[in-house]
Amino acid sequence: MAGVFAPYLQDEEDDITLYTNPISNVGKSVETILNHVAKGKFKITTIDLFKQEHKKEEFTKINPMQQVPALMFNGTMLNESNSINRFLADYYKLHDLYPQDPSARHRVDTLMDLQGNMV
Numbered sequence: 001m002a003g004v005f006a007p008y009l010q011d012e013e014d015d016i017t018l019y020t021n022p023i024s025n026v027g028k029s030v031e032t033i034l035n036h037v038a039k040g041k042f043k044i045t046t047i048d049l050f051k052q053e054h055k056k057e058e059f060t061k062i063n064p065m066q067q068v069p070a071l072m073f074n075g076t077m078l079n080e081s082n083s084i085n086r087f088l089a090d091y092y093k094l095h096d097l098y099p100q101d102p103s104a105r106h107r108v109d110t111l112m113d114l115q116g117n118m119v
Contacts, residue, residue, distance in 0.1 A: 014038065014073065014074055015074050015075070016034065016038060016042035016043065016071065016072070016073055017042065017045055017072040018030060018034060018042060018043070018071050019045045019059070019063065019069060019071070020044065020046065020047065020070075021046060021047050021048070021049050022046070024049075024068050026069060027068050027069035029081055029085060030069045030071060030084050030085060030088075031044070033085050033088045033089070033097075034088070036094075047059060047068050049068070054066050062077060063077060067079060069081055069084065073087075073091075082113065082115075085098075085112070
């Protein structure tokens with residue numbers, strides 16, 4: 001039934017937790033992709049950056065880089081927003097957002113990398 005109501009979800013639901021903070025623009029980009037492919041099927045854990053929660057041992061075990069966003073995806077920890085977004089696009093076959101053609105993909109990658117350098 002996943003294909004009818006949430007076409008990107010696998011038959012078995014994925015176990016997804018996004019660790020982020022509402023002030024993180026790059027975290028919002030990951031959340032946007034997740035809302036596109038798995039709306040209501042993932043958890044968000046807010047990391048309080050002002051309280052330095054991203055530096056605490058509990059979060060460091062999740063993401064040794066001590067940064068948000070981080071994504072726990074079926075037991076695998078992913079970090080760096082652009083890498084996470086590329087992974088999600090590949091995993092869910094979002095070819096309308098992230099093309100398969102190398103030239104077109106390069107244009108998207110360039111824009112993503114430029115955005116990352118401007119933050």
